[in-house]
Amino acid sequence: MSNPIVTCRGVTKVFGKGDLAVHALAGVDLDFAPGDFATLAGPSGSGKTTLLNMIGALDTPTAGEVSIAGNRLNDMNKSQLSDLRLTKIGFVFQSLNLIPVLSAVENVEFVLELQHCPAAEQRERAIKVLEQVGLKGMENRRPSAMSGGQQQRVAVARALVTKPAIVLADEPTANLDSKNSSDLMDLMAQLNADLGITFVIGTHDVSVMKRSRRHLEMLDGRISSDTRR
Amino acid sequence: MMKSLKTFTPLAWRNLWRNARRTSITLIVVSVGLWSVLFFNSFMNAWVQSSKDAALDLLLGSGQIHAVGYMDDPNIEALMPPPSAALTAALDDTRITDWTTRIALPGVVVSEYKTLPVTVMGVNPEAEARISSLPGKLVEGRYLDDTDDDGVVLGLHMVERLKTGIGRRVILMSQGIDGAMAERSFDVVGVFDADQATEDFFAFTGLKASQAFLGLDDQIAEIVVVLPDEADVDAEFTRLREAAPDLDARTWKELNLFLASTDSFMGAFIYIWLGVVFSLMAIGIVNTQLMAVFERTQEFGLLRALGMKPRLVLLLVTLESAMLIGAGVLIGAAISALTIWSLQGGIDLSAYALAVEMAQGGNIIYMEYDPGSFVLFSVLIWILGIGVALWPARRASKASPVEAMRYAS
Numbered sequence: 001m002s003n004p005i006v007t008c009r010g011v012t013k014v015f016g017k018g019d020l021a022v023h024a025l026a027g028v029d030l031d032f033a034p035g036d037f038a039t040l041a042g043p044s045g046s047g048k049t050t051l052l053n054m055i056g057a058l059d060t061p062t063a064g065e066v067s068i069a070g071n072r073l074n075d076m077n078k079s080q081l082s083d084l085r086l087t088k089i090g091f092v093f094q095s096l097n098l099i100p101v102l103s104a105v106e107n108v109e110f111v112l113e114l115q116h117c118p119a120a121e122q123r124e125r126a127i128k129v130l131e132q133v134g135l136k137g138m139e140n141r142r143p144s145a146m147s148g149g150q151q152q153r154v155a156v157a158r159a160l161v162t163k164p165a166i167v168l169a170d171e172p173t174a175n176l177d178s179k180n181s182s183d184l185m186d187l188m189a190q191l192n193a194d195l196g197i198t199f200v201i202g203t204h205d206v207s208v209m210k211r212s213r214r215h216l217e218m219l220d221g222r223i224s225s226d227t228r229r
Numbered sequence: 230m231m232k233s234l235k236t237f238t239p240l241a242w243r244n245l246w247r248n249a250r251r252t253s254i255t256l257i258v259v260s261v262g263l264w265s266v267l268f269f270n271s272f273m274n275a276w277v278q279s280s281k282d283a284a285l286d287l288l289l290g291s292g293q294i295h296a297v298g299y300m301d302d303p304n305i306e307a308l309m310p311p312p313s314a315a316l317t318a319a320l321d322d323t324r325i326t327d328w329t330t331r332i333a334l335p336g337v338v339v340s341e342y343k344t345l346p347v348t349v350m351g352v353n354p355e356a357e358a359r360i361s362s363l364p365g366k367l368v369e370g371r372y373l374d375d376t377d378d379d380g381v382v383l384g385l386h387m388v389e390r391l392k393t394g395i396g397r398r399v400i401l402m403s404q405g406i407d408g409a410m411a412e413r414s415f416d417v418v419g420v421f422d423a424d425q426a427t428e429d430f431f432a433f434t435g436l437k438a439s440q441a442f443l444g445l446d447d448q449i450a451e452i453v454v455v456l457p458d459e460a461d462v463d464a465e466f467t468r469l470r471e472a473a474p475d476l477d478a479r480t481w482k483e484l485n486l487f488l489a490s491t492d493s494f495m496g497a498f499i500y501i502w503l504g505v506v507f508s509l510m511a512i513g514i515v516n517t518q519l520m521a522v523f524e525r526t527q528e529f530g531l532l533r534a535l536g537m538k539p540r541l542v543l544l545l546v547t548l549e550s551a552m553l554i555g556a557g558v559l560i561g562a563a564i565s566a567l568t569i570w571s572l573q574g575g576i577d578l579s580a581y582a583l584a585v586e587m588a589q590g591g592n593i594i595y596m597e598y599d600p601g602s603f604v605l606f607s608v609l610i611w612i613l614g615i616g617v618a619l620w621p622a623r624r625a626s627k628a629s630p631v632e633a634m635r636y637a638s
Contacts, residue, residue, distance in 0.1 A: 078539070082533070082538045082539075099528065102243075114535070
């Protein structure tokens with residue numbers, strides 16, 4: 001097995017103190033390899049979102065270690081975490097993924113701008129990735145003029161355009177109908193296959209789980225099952 | 230930094246118009262606030278200027294020189310000889326526009342119907358025409374011809390009260406140099422229309438005629454000095470004091486304390502007004518910007534999640550505030566300039582003449598566009614506005630991506 005993109009060792013996250021302390025993660029050990037196409041499921045309160053936040057460098061553990069693409073989160077300050085998210089991680093959220101005043105192409109370019117990518121290259125890369133996600137001809141539409149499925153595709157394009165090590169998607173299909181949900185999963189599976197980018201998808205949707213090659217279940221802050229197909 | 234500004238400027242501008250109504254309200258608050266500051270600043274400057282013009286041009290001049298003690302008790306024993314050679318040389322300096330001498334002593338004017346207190350003014354008509362606006366305020370008859378002219382020019386209101394008029398005679402009485410009451414009848418040759426105080430308290434006749442009437446040789450009561458630039462008044466009067474150390478030389482500020490304090494008060498008042506207006510504006514700015522930040526909590530969380538650093542979020546929101554307040558400032562300045570331009574003909578306050586006179590103002594206020602004040606107050610409000618808007622911006626920059634995303638879901 002090649003070096004893992006994500007490594008979690010004894011990851012614990014406690015919210016609150018004393019009697020009010022909530023153990024959201026209780027010693028998670030987990031690796032994601034390059035090219036993984038994994039879903040993460042579990043009942044509400046199982047620690048699924050907290051784990052995704054750790055893997056996404058949005059939060060740091062109370063105890064244990066998280067490494068992303070060789071960067072140990074525990075040693076990083078907020079600014080370094082921002083840089084890590086910008087360069088190594090792509091995000092697709094459940095809703096309100098896009099900046100409403102920017103067009104599709106501008107939303108995609110925005111992260112390249114944050115990376116100080118040259119303007120000409122920004123536009124070229126953004127248009128190319130929008131084509132990849134099937135949005136050719138819709139580059140100049142604003143989110144309000146796009147369907148939910150199209151908006152999620154723009155979010156996927158934005159996640160991919162920086163060529164991240166891993167894309168994290170938290171309930172990406174939750175607000176989509178079954179057709180759009182299926183289309184989005186097809187797209188992510190295709191991109192995973194074509195580009196070899198690691199996808200980790202948090203979901204409650206059984207149809208989404210069935211599309212993954214690796215499925216993890218969480219219960220009470222621990223990985224209760226890890227199935228590879 | 231410059232690259233970030235270039236990137237965020239169009240984004241910030243679009244963000245402003247996500248809630249056009251709120252943005253418009255803030256624009257109105259800022260522009261009306263600035264307008265009120267610029268308009269009142271211009272109005273008050275014009276008011277002070279009109280007060281100065283009215284008082285200084287009429288009789289006061291830039292300042293006056295008297296014998297020591299005259300200002301405390303202006304009587305015939307407190308007169309002075311004509312200016313010495315040294316003082317004349319100082320007065321003839323090119324830094325002084327003009328000067329003249331006068332008699333000014335308390336007395337009474339008597340008609341067939343009434344006796345009224347008056348200040349007997351002996352003047353040099355030729356010089357007065359150059360330095361005083363009073364000869365131009367004649368509404369009936371003529372002004373004095375020369376220093377020997379023994380006619381008398383009275384104010385319109387006094388003429389009405391005395392029930393006299395052109396061609397009729399009045400008697401002026403005052404203490405003569407011999408200590409006895411001097412009195413003499415004078416033909417009323419002219420009637421002037423000025424403020425009521427001037428109309429009621431002055432009777433003008435020729436300088437030599439007044440000296441003769443009072444039994445004087447060439448003594449005078451005052452030397453009136455007119456300067457080209459008010460800013461030089463203190464320095465020039467210091468010079469005059471050195472030239473005439475035994476006399477009492479006073480600037481207009483020392484002679485008319487009300488006018489001087491009005492001048493300095495108006496200067497301070499505009500800053501008090503600015504403080505009041507800005508406090509109200511600040512409440513509006515902070516309130517609307519905080520609302521905008523709260524509404525976009527999840528968006529800021531998203532930006533942070535995407536890797537945008539807190540300082541860039543701070544920059545983005547501050548840029549929005551800077552553009553919003555800047556636009557308000559531009560609109561406010563433009564409306565102010567337009568208002569002042571539309572009032573170039575002057576604001577006629579003659580309907581409130583009595584009140585205006587009591588406040589020593591001019592009847593017509595001529596407002597002027599002052600680029601320096603426009604820039605100063607516009608920049609001041611813009612910077613202060615950005616300053617208070619930093620609070621909401623800081624809140625936005627502190628948005629935690631995890632909290633923001635949780636809040637949204």
